[in-house]
Amino acid sequence: MYKKIFFLDDENKNFYEKYPIVYSLFSFFGKKNFFIQNTYFKCPVLWIDHSILIEVVCFLKKNNICSYEMLFDLHGVDERLRKHIEDIPNSDFTVFYHFLSITQNSDLILKVALSKKNLQLPTITSIFLNSNWYERETWEMFGIRFTGHPCLTRLLMPKNWVGYPLRKDYASHATELDKFFFTKQREDLAMESLRFCPELWGLKHNNNSLEYMFLNFGPNHPSSHGAFRIILQLYGEKIINCVPDIGFHHRGAEKIAERQSWHSFIPYTDRIEYLGGCVNEMPYILAVEILAGISVSDRVQVIRILLSELFRINSHLLFISTFIQDVGSMSTVFLAFTDRQKIYDLIESITGARMHPAWFRIGGLAKDLPLNWHHLLKEFLNWMPKRLDFYVKIALKNRILISRSKGVAAYKKEEALSWGVTGAGLRATGVDFDVRKKRPYSGYQNFDFEVPVGNNISDAYTRVLLKVEEIRQSLKILNQCLLNMPEGPFKSDHPLTTPLNKQKSLFHIESLITHFLQMSWGPVIPFNESFQMIEATKGINSYYLISDGEPTSYRTRIRTPSFAHLQQIPSVIRGHLISDLIVYLGSIDFVMSDVDR
Secondary structure: OOOOOOOOOOOOOOHHHHOHHHHHHHHHHOHHHEEEOOOOOOOOEEEEOHHHHHHHHHHHHOOOOOOOOEEEEEEEEEOOOOOOOOOOOOOOEEEEEEEEEOOOOEEEEEEEEEOOOOOEEEOOOOOOOOHHHHHHHHHHHHOOEEEOOOOOOOOOOOOOOOOOOOOOOOOOOHHHOOOOOOOHHHHHHHHHHOOOOHHHHOOOOEEOOEEOEEEEEOOOOHHHOOOOEEEEEEEOOEEEEEEEEOOOOOOOHHHHOOOOEOOOOHHHHHOOOOOOOHHHHHHHHHHHHHHHOOOOOHHHHHHHHHHHHHHHHHHHHHHHHHHHHHHOOOHHHHHHHHHHHHHHHHHHHHHOOOOOOOOEEOOEEOOOOOOOHHHHHHHHHHHHHHHHHHHHHHHHOOHHHHHHHOOOOOEEHHHHHHOOOOOHHHHOOOOOOOHHHHOOOOOHHHOOOOOOOOOOEEOHHHHHHHHHHHHHHHHHHHHHHHHOOOOOOOEOOOOOOOOOOHHHHHHOHHHHHHHHHHHHOOOOOOOEEEEEEEEOOOOEEEEEEEEOOOOEOOEEEEEOHHHHHHHOHHHHHOOOEHHHHHHHHHHHOOOHHHHHO
8 A cells, every 4th residue: 555646747737637547547446556656757657556456457458548458568676776765665576567558659557566575466367468478577587476377487597597587686797606517417407307298388188089299390490580499289280289489599688787887788789689780779778868868969860760760671671581581482582681781881881880880879879970871871772662672573472472471370450469569560450550650759750751551450461561661661761861961969968978078088177087987887877767669670679777876777678579479479370380380480570689688
């Protein structure tokens, strides 16, 4: 029970008018069960009593004021070492639930405080299907149990792992742990844990007179697009059931963020989804700038968009060509990689790097655009549209490809929302939701482009066609960057942004001290919480940051689209053939680093 109601903005007396859902919650469940936290989020953040969690979640999903159709994210925070706790309830551990209303373009975040003596909450898997993996991840990272969960087992970590990595008392470096010796006994235990037992995976050996076969698809298979394993339960070639197995790429990026300075974590963001490059730097940089109160010039905003759209096209070209390869044609891959090489040449001429530039900075960019950037961009813009038409003509209008992909792995809007699908997979169902349009960031509101949307059903063929149209729209955005690049500085004049000019540091003692502290400790970001979502190459990517007034992040939560998309696989592919699974995987557009982080 919470005693204090804290408004997000004391001067804003029409809070209930702005967020009518909050007023409805207070009226229905009583104010005493809620606490409104003051954050930099652009939506209400409500702490609620754990006893009413299920009722509140049901109310949020089905009400007449603002129905939240999607569970966008769910995870935890270890609050025990947090210093700035004056304006939050007493809590050892916190579980947060981020809900998204697509129809109302509205968010709401619930937080539940837990004592270390009672780390458990009821599962919400019967209300939001996609909470399954999120609850499993939260359990294995923090040790918070979700009672009633259908299969509360490890998801990202090995089955024999000991400890909860995202707890604050868990070491950040291997050197902080005891020495590890892989004895014969430990090896035998590790091998035994890998033994496949269908019952442990929720699968049955047979059904009356039918004898099923089990097949390991992956973890090393060209059509699994990375180290990804799917346990298939088959009757002949028909898929009766399947269980995705992830975690082979897990590197603990969220744990790494707790030990890296705010600046030095930037290179890691490129590698979360390694095909997206600068696209993945955007949500992190913007979330930090919100915490620090930094604003950037129009030139910086447009340059960030320029790099993001180049990487978007690059990623989409790989997706389209490998999808066509999965269906059975080879030529498009070699042709598309020629185009991708041109993009990489352009990116390298601007940033000095190719796949992972780590070029965005808190408050700006690493450098300004080179003198010849517009010539290279103009050359690419003249080249790409004709090539795109060529791909459509020779491959995507091929009768064999159409018959192999049209109507395959189809789902509707309701299914997409229940599994947390975003990006082209959601838009193919007819939902017009692109973060660049609905919640513009970095100046996207100043650009003229359209959002390709499908009809009522998202199938493999529609998802690919939408990506082709998205490339055309990205080319349109790039052309506007070429013609309307603003003048201005490439970094903000702010003490928490990029290092000061070297000449200034050599002759001004205050500048020298600032430079020394930023280079040794990193910038100290004011304490608070912020959040930023963007339209990444594969769907919505977001960063939720908690600063405790230190040179490092207290908590960094990375929500990636591919994690949600792979969780949907069993519900879509049951009853199809193995060959359809290949087509389905090719149409999702995922990479495993984006899933596992």
